[in-house]
Amino acid sequence: MTKMNGARILIECWKKEGVEVVFGYPGAATVEIHHALAESSLRFVLTRHEQAAVHAAEGYARSTGRPGVVLVTSGPGATNTITGLAGANMDSVPVLVFTGQVARMLIGNDAFQEVDIVGVSRPVTKHNYLVLSTHDLASTVKEAFYVATSGRPGAVLVDLPKDVIGGTAEFQYPKKISLKAYRPHLTPHPRQVSRAAALLAQAERPLIYAGGGIVSSGASEELVRLSELLNIPVTTTLMGLGGFPGTHPLFLGMLGMHGLYRANMAVQRADLILAAGARFDDRVTGALGRFAPEAAIVHIDVDTTSIHKILDVDVPLVADARQALLAILMALGEAPDYPKKAREKWLSQIEAWNREEPLRYKKDGPLIQPQAVVEEIYRATRGKAVIVTEVGQHQMWAAQHYLYERPRQFISSGGLGVMGFGLPACLGVQVARPEALVIDIAGDGSILMNIQELATVAQEGLPVKVAILNNQALGMVRQWQELFYGGRYAQTILSPSPDFVKLAEAFGIRGFLAEKPAEVEETVRLALAHEGPAVMDFRVDPAALVYPMVPAGKAIDEMMLSPRS
Amino acid sequence: MEFSTDQPPEKLKRHTLAILVDNSPGVLARVTTLISGRGFNIDSLSVAETMDPEVSVITLIITGNPRIISQIIKQLRKLINVIRVTDLSGTDYVERQLIMVRVKAESDGARAEITRLCDIFRAKIIDVSLKSYTLEITGGMDKIKAALNLLKSFGVEEQVSTGLTAMARSHPAAPPDGAARGRRLDPKNADG
Ligand SMILES: Cc1ncc(C[n+]2csc(CCOP(=O)(O)OP(=O)(O)O)c2C)c(N)n1
Numbered sequence: 150m151t152k153m154n155g156a157r158i159l160i161e162c163w164k165k166e167g168v169e170v171v172f173g174y175p176g177a178a179t180v181e182i183h184h185a186l187a188e189s190s191l192r193f194v195l196t197r198h199e200q201a202a203v204h205a206a207e208g209y210a211r212s213t214g215r216p217g218v219v220l221v222t223s224g225p226g227a228t229n230t231i232t233g234l235a236g237a238n239m240d241s242v243p244v245l246v247f248t249g250q251v252a253r254m255l256i257g258n259d260a261f262q263e264v265d266i267v268g269v270s271r272p273v274t275k276h277n278y279l280v281l282s283t284h285d286l287a288s289t290v291k292e293a294f295y296v297a298t299s300g301r302p303g304a305v306l307v308d309l310p311k312d313v314i315g316g317t318a319e320f321q322y323p324k325k326i327s328l329k330a331y332r333p334h335l336t337p338h339p340r341q342v343s344r345a346a347a348l349l350a351q352a353e354r355p356l357i358y359a360g361g362g363i364v365s366s367g368a369s370e371e372l373v374r375l376s377e378l379l380n381i382p383v384t385t386t387l388m389g390l391g392g393f394p395g396t397h398p399l400f401l402g403m404l405g406m407h408g409l410y411r412a413n414m415a416v417q418r419a420d421l422i423l424a425a426g427a428r429f430d431d432r433v434t435g436a437l438g439r440f441a442p443e444a445a446i447v448h449i450d451v452d453t454t455s456i457h458k459i460l461d462v463d464v465p466l467v468a469d470a471r472q473a474l475l476a477i478l479m480a481l482g483e484a485p486d487y488p489k490k491a492r493e494k495w496l497s498q499i500e501a502w503n504r505e506e507p508l509r510y511k512k513d514g515p516l517i518q519p520q521a522v523v524e525e526i527y528r529a530t531r532g533k534a535v536i537v538t539e540v541g542q543h544q545m546w547a548a549q550h551y552l553y554e555r556p557r558q559f560i561s562s563g564g565l566g567v568m569g570f571g572l573p574a575c576l577g578v579q580v581a582r583p584e585a586l587v588i589d590i591a592g593d594g595s596i597l598m599n600i601q602e603l604a605t606v607a608q609e610g611l612p613v614k615v616a617i618l619n620n621q622a623l624g625m626v627r628q629w630q631e632l633f634y635g636g637r638y639a640q641t642i643l644s645p646s647p648d649f650v651k652l653a654e655a656f657g658i659r660g661f662l663a664e665k666p667a668e669v670e671e672t673v674r675l676a677l678a679h680e681g682p683a684v685m686d687f688r689v690d691p692a693a694l695v696y697p698m699v700p701a702g703k704a705i706d707e708m709m710l711s712p713r714s
Numbered sequence: 715m716e717f718s719t720d721q722p723p724e725k726l727k728r729h730t731l732a733i734l735v736d737n738s739p740g741v742l743a744r745v746t747t748l749i750s751g752r753g754f755n756i757d758s759l760s761v762a763e764t765m766d767p768e769v770s771v772i773t774l775i776i777t778g779n780p781r782i783i784s785q786i787i788k789q790l791r792k793l794i795n796v797i798r799v800t801d802l803s804g805t806d807y808v809e810r811q812l813i814m815v816r817v818k819a820e821s822d823g824a825r826a827e828i829t830r831l832c833d834i835f836r837a838k839i840i841d842v843s844l845k846s847y848t849l850e851i852t853g854g855m856d857k858i859k860a861a862l863n864l865l866k867s868f869g870v871e872e873q874v875s876t877g878l879t880a881m882a883r884s885h886p887a888a889p890p891d892g893a894a895r896g897r898r899l900d901p902k903n904a905d906g
Contacts, residue, residue, distance in 0.1 A: 271744060272751050276794040279739070296794055329769075330736055330797040454788040 176222020178249025203233020208577025362426015
């Protein structure tokens with residue numbers, strides 16, 4: 150056994166956990182770790198803001214399923230990670246943030262750059278740790294990785310006092326850990342499985358409502374099998390996009406506040422809903438009292454607290470989504486009996502809804518329609534790009550108008566809705582998947598929240614593409630002002646817009662501008678053909694709104710629809 | 715989501731939770747942050763080691779409607795350091811609290827009367843001065859309330875109390891998750 154200092158121990162632990170890259174930003178409290186990192190085989194990506202480091206780690210984690218790792222200094226470095234931690238935790242993304250801390254004897258003294266980050270981050274993490282001895286470092290790191298990646302994954306913070314990093318101890322990585330109090334419940338209860346299977350087989354108008362849990366548990370294949378076996382249509386949440394193939398004939402698109410007409414209608418008429426890895430978020434249910442009034446509900450969730458939280462369900466299945474679906478498939482057998490005629494009728498009803506009200510937007514006029522840009526990107530990438538988004542209207546258009554075939558192909562900040570997530574997350578995805586075409590679909594508001602990351606992109610030579618749907622406004626908020634506040638556009642106009650082409654060029658990145666509909670195709674083509682990173686500035690119609698839209702307090706079939714011209 | 719506190723008062727109920735936790739730094743803060751973060755007040759709290767020095771028990775009293783309490787219990791169970799949460803309310807359990815109270819005792823009549831009350835409530839006089847008696851009373855909440863009520867007429871000068879602590883009479887079975895309840899829970903939750 151060898152003695153080494155805390156910094157080396159930390160890096161050895163990371164290696165044992167299979168970490169290949171660390172995102173972060175240095176400071177006095179962590180400088181020794183950076184020196185040790187520089188001598189190690191690990192890659193360090195220096196983002197230009199600690200918030201961006203966490204989003205980049207999220208992008209890495211969301212696109213691979215492996216934990217994302219962040220290293221930042223004490224005080225302001227640590228507090229800058231809070232938004233990232235909260236967003237990752239809400240979206241069940243395994244992220245570990247290691248923060249520097251002042252030396253143990255200074256803790257509690259209001260020392261320079263001292264913040265009680267364990268206290269501050271407690272409500273936004275799954276768990277956190279203050280390491281009080283170099284001897285405990287390895288076992289704490291092991292436990293931290295286990296907690297972040299198991300059960301319902303989440304964000305974990307580990308706070309490292311400077312003298313714990315500088316101290317020495319024997320390095321011994323524990324092979325196993327057992328936590329008295331923490332044992333995630335992964336296997337479904339057999340009785341609930343057979344009840345679920347029976348309900349699925351009997352239902353005449355069943356619907357699967359799939360969420361991010363399908364993606365994080367790797368259950369896409371099982372979901373497709375179940376859907377095809379019983380001819381059940383599937384709708385997904387924003388987080389679930391890609392969890393079921395976007396071009397599959399049984400796919401209805403996203404549901405909820407900006408869900409597709411047929412998806413929302415199907416929820417309201419279904420007689421059985423299987424909620425798989427989804428949590429009945431208020432953006433999905435609309436007026437809860439009138440949500441799915443005719444349906445019995447089967448709910449699969451690995452997190453016990455999600456079950457019966459928003460509404461009472463008929464069959465609760467506390468389990469990993471993949472294991473639950475596998476168990477249901479087993480219970481159903483090869484060729485289960487189900488009311489085939491009724492299902493055909495149900496599917497043709499859904500098809501009729503789609504004919505009545507497909508996704509629509511204005512296709513003519515002198516201005517670029519933002520939806521058309523997303524569709525052009527879909528066409529030009531043949532549906533194969535990884536799409537990352539910021540938050541706002543553009544996020545919803547990216548969710549509606551690009552069809553995601555594979556899990557982890559659509560990456561977005563769902564639960565917390567963090568503007569400024571997209572560019573750094575995009576960078577993290579590209580680090581994880583150098584061969585992939587990765588595109589950030591952005592708004593002109595959001596992109597400015599972490600625009601400094603273009604410097605990281607340039608330094609790391611990451612060929613990411615950024616497509617700004619520039620409506621010179623905080624479009625999503627303005628949409629609410631327009632529809633529900635009589636057009637009072639208070640504090641939502643972002644004009645004049647910066648010259649994004651010049652801005653990109655200032656970072657050493659190519660910029661492209663499109664001002665007319667005829668220029669969209671060429672702009673996308675040029676930006677994609679360019680080998681390095683590129684920023685596209687699409688000056689889009691500022692009047693474009695996201696439809697359908699379920700107004701607050703309405704049932705999800707009470708949608709406002711795109712006006713017919 | 716929002717846990718609204720404006721529930722009809724008749725639905726509010728006092729719950730005594732026994733929370734077994736790892737005896738590690740910060741665990742009490744985790745438990746209390748979780749509850750206060752949802753806008754709830756803790757009525758009473760006590761913490762102590764159990765037979766196993768690595769395990770502590772937090773006894774906590776909180777008032778709320780059944781849905782919110784059940785959600786809080788589930789959230790507590792999710793904390794990494796929480797080993798077990800038992801809602802003792804509705805089960806057979808004993809609870810005790812210790813209270814010290816200084817009452818005016820100037821006249822002979824008052825002194826005699828207070829001594830008699832002490833007998834009835836099995837309280838102890840633990841300090842005596844020319845003008846006051848200090849009593850120690852232990853018991854369940856109801857007994858303590860009754861005693862305080864009677865002592866009020868003498869004039870209470872000061873009063874301090876420990877948190878309530880509680881213990882099940884025998885090992886209660888954990889209440890089943892999601893016992894049958896109404897279907898839709900809170901239609902108010904769906905606002906923007
Ligand atoms: C950090 C943060 N601040 C504020 C908001 C509230 N918000 C939601 S969408 C939105 C507008 C986004 O504007 P933009 O990025 O230009 O996108 P658009 O809606 O115009 O497509 C705002 C301000 C948020 N989600 N995140």
